[in-house]
Amino acid sequence: MRVTARRTVRRRLMGSRTIRIEDARPVRPFGSGGMRILVGFGLILALATALLALPIASNGDGATVLEASFTSISAICVTGLVVVDTQTQWSTFGEVVILGVIQLGGLGYLAGMGIVLWVLGRNLGLRDRNLMRIYYGAPTMSESLSFVRTILIYTFVIEALGILALFGGFVSAGVPIGRSIWWAVFHAISAFNVAGFNVTGEDMRPFSDDPTVLLPLIVLCLAGSLGAVPIILGILRLDIRRMPLDAKVVLSTAAVVIAGSALFIGISEWANSGTLGTVAESDRPLLAFFQAAMWVSGFSGVETGLLNDHTKLFESVLMLIGGAAGTPAGGLKLGTLAVLVIATVATLRGRDEVIVFGRRLPHNVVRQAVGITFLFAALHFVVAILLLRTTDHQFIDVLFEASSALGTVGWSTGITTNLGTTATFIVMVTMLIGRFLPLLLVLQIARPRKQPVGNQLRDNVRLG
Numbered sequence: 001m002r003v004t005a006r007r008t009v010r011r012r013l014m015g016s017r018t019i020r021i022e023d024a025r026p027v028r029p030f031g032s033g034g035m036r037i038l039v040g041f042g043l044i045l046a047l048a049t050a051l052l053a054l055p056i057a058s059n060g061d062g063a064t065v066l067e068a069s070f071t072s073i074s075a076i077c078v079t080g081l082v083v084v085d086t087q088t089q090w091s092t093f094g095e096v097v098i099l100g101v102i103q104l105g106g107l108g109y110l111a112g113m114g115i116v117l118w119v120l121g122r123n124l125g126l127r128d129r130n131l132m133r134i135y136y137g138a139p140t141m142s143e144s145l146s147f148v149r150t151i152l153i154y155t156f157v158i159e160a161l162g163i164l165a166l167f168g169g170f171v172s173a174g175v176p177i178g179r180s181i182w183w184a185v186f187h188a189i190s191a192f193n194v195a196g197f198n199v200t201g202e203d204m205r206p207f208s209d210d211p212t213v214l215l216p217l218i219v220l221c222l223a224g225s226l227g228a229v230p231i232i233l234g235i236l237r238l239d240i241r242r243m244p245l246d247a248k249v250v251l252s253t254a255a256v257v258i259a260g261s262a263l264f265i266g267i268s269e270w271a272n273s274g275t276l277g278t279v280a281e282s283d284r285p286l287l288a289f290f291q292a293a294m295w296v297s298g299f300s301g302v303e304t305g306l307l308n309d310h311t312k313l314f315e316s317v318l319m320l321i322g323g324a325a326g327t328p329a330g331g332l333k334l335g336t337l338a339v340l341v342i343a344t345v346a347t348l349r350g351r352d353e354v355i356v357f358g359r360r361l362p363h364n365v366v367r368q369a370v371g372i373t374f375l376f377a378a379l380h381f382v383v384a385i386l387l388l389r390t391t392d393h394q395f396i397d398v399l400f401e402a403s404s405a406l407g408t409v410g411w412s413t414g415i416t417t418n419l420g421t422t423a424t425f426i427v428m429v430t431m432l433i434g435r436f437l438p439l440l441l442v443l444q445i446a447r448p449r450k451q452p453v454g455n456q457l458r459d460n461v462r463l464g
Contacts, residue, residue, distance in 0.1 A: 041076060041108060041436075048072035048101045057094035066424065073428050075101040077435035078109075078328045080196025080298035080410020081401075083417050083424060087201040092182075095199055099186055106193030106224070106328040107155060109435075154228040155192065162188035162220040169212035191220035193328050196298025196410030204290075208301035209283040214290045221297045225323030226254055226334075245359050246335065250324045253334040261292035261318055265311060274306030296322060296329040298410020305397075305413040312396050312413065319407040320376060330408030330434045332376050339369040372441060379437075380406055383430050390423040391415070405430040 051057060052068035063071075063084065070083050071090075075098050084090075090098065163184045170180035183199060190197045200206060207213040223231055230247040266288035269276040276284045287301050294300065295318045307315070322331015339354070343366045346354045354361040384402040391398060397413040404411045405427045419427065 041105070044101060044104055044108070045069075045072050045076050048075065048097060051097045052090070052094055057091055057097060058089055059091050063089060063094075066421065070424060070428055071098065072101060073431055074410075075195065075197065076105040077330075077408050077431045078102060078105050078193045078195040079330075079405065079408040079431050079434075080190075081404060081412055081416050081427065081431070082197070083419075085201060086197055087199045095182075095186065098197060099189055102193050102195045102197060103189055105435075106195070107152070109328050150232075151228050154232065158220065158223045159188050159192050162192060162216055165216035165219075166213065169207070169210065169216060172212050173207060173210050187217065188220060191217050191297055191299065192224040194221060194224050194297040194323065194408075195328075196294075198299065204299050204301045205278075205303065208287055209279040211286055214286060214301065217297075217299060218290060218293045221293055221299070222254070225296045225327055225329040226250055227324040227327040229326075230324060245357055248357050249338045250334050253338040254324075257295070257318070257321060257334070257337075258289075258292050261295060261314075262289040264314055265291050268308055268311045268314070269302070272306065272308060275302040278302065294411075295319060296331065296407070296409055298404070300411060304411055307413075309396050312400050315411065316396075316400050316403040319403040319409040319411065320380065322407055325438070330406070330438075332373060333438070336369045336372050339366060340373055343369065375437075375441075376406070379430075379433065383426065386426050387419075387423050390426065391419055393418075401427065402430070406434040408434045 049065070049069045049072045052063055052071055053065055055062045057063065057068075067084050067089070070081075073079075074081050086095065086098065166188050167180050167184035170183050171177060175183065186197070186199050189195075198204065204213065204217065227250070229244075230250040262285075266276070266285060269288070270284060271277060276287055279287055290299075290301050295315075320331050321337055322333050323329025325333045325335055338356070339361065342356055342361075343354045354363075354366055380402055383406060384399050387398045387402055388395065393401075393415045397415050400411070400413050401415055401419075403409070408431060416424075416427070
């Protein structure tokens with residue numbers, strides 16, 4: 001029973017006892033935690049836009065409001081698409097602002113999602129605590145806050161190690177020490193948060209045959225896109241049988257995606273003189289692996305615009321896959337892809353249950369995977385149509401750009417700077433949708449619903 005006023009109750013029990021009944025704590029409106037996260041991101045975005053619009057943030061002529069806002073959105077959404085070259089346009093102050101927004105965007109999504117889902121679990125009971133495990137990876141509600149602290153420690157430790165490794169790589173490549181320090185800091189944070197921003201002026205193409213630079217970036221990107229839970233458990237529990245199902249699915253799916261993508265890119269671009277053909281044959285396997293491992297970060301060791309059309313089409317689909325749930329990586333998520341593929345195989349084999357690593361998946365998880373995939377496909381279709389309508393670029397390049405924006409990846413064939421005002425605005429909105437759509441989906445799925453009264457008649461629809 002809910003008490004709406006303070007009152008005193010006296011009862012004769014061998015004397016008088018006063019019991020003070022406090023007002024019930026108001027129930028937090030559903031979604032208010034998510035709204036605070038969105039408002040927080042909005043405030044950071046407004047501040048970053050204002051700072052980048054200052055003359056001190058640019059080299060030479062100041063940036064326009066559109067350029068500043070596009071860069072801020074790309075940074076806070078950890079995408080990496082740019083309408084102006086980062087090194088050429090922005091001063092050291094501007095680069096520091098961009099890097100700060102990237103870090104806040106990545107950490108805000110990691111920690112912010114944890115806090116929102118913790119609130120959901122506290123207010124909505126066991127079903128939503130289970131949702132918290134499915135979408136974020138926290139063991140239990142009571143451990144969620146300590147788990148967020150673990151994520152923060154994990155983030156700063158990995159970034160620090162990445163800075164040291166990249167500093168050594170840049171110095172060995174002949175980059176001056178002062179510049180190597182800044183490049184190491186910037187690219188380590190950008191890679192871990194899968195942002196794809198670079199300050200070399202040529203992305204990673206100057207280091208396309210240098211493993212001392214490519215390998216640390218690969219490790220940083222994987223550490224950021226796969227998340228703390230699978231990585232930590234993968235290190236501490238080498239016995240895959242003892243790992244949670246979610247960690248098994250993420251690690252195995254990532255291994256298949258990266259290995260398959262590296263093989264495809266290596267075969268399709270091996271003889272392309274504009275991409276893998278720019279390095280010696282002995283260096284091409286590593287470069288192909290690097291390109292595959294950057295499927296969520298947007299770094300590139302080759303000129304993306306010179307890829308073969310069939311490779312662009314393949315990477316357009318690859319960018320929509322994304323990383324693990326609860327990480328800064330966008331896209332459908334590896335878990336969604338795994339569930340969808342396994343459910344399809346089970347359906348084709350005539351099985352009623354979906355079995356993964358000896359565990360049976362609930363039917364609602366399969367339905368959620370199908371719904372998320374359909375939603376992403378529909379959004380991608382709409383964005384591609386709008387960009388084709390507002391630009392005159394080639395179809396494959398527009399499709400590539402739409403995938404990059406919606407998947408918050410940052411790969412581009414070079415058309416971002418020539419999209420025009422309308423198409424640029426469409427890309428900005430698409431990046432925001434791609435960034436916050438997973439959060440909105442979690443809130444929508446967790447929303448309490450009224451149970452239908454009575455049972456509906458069961459019928460059938462023909463398929464095939």
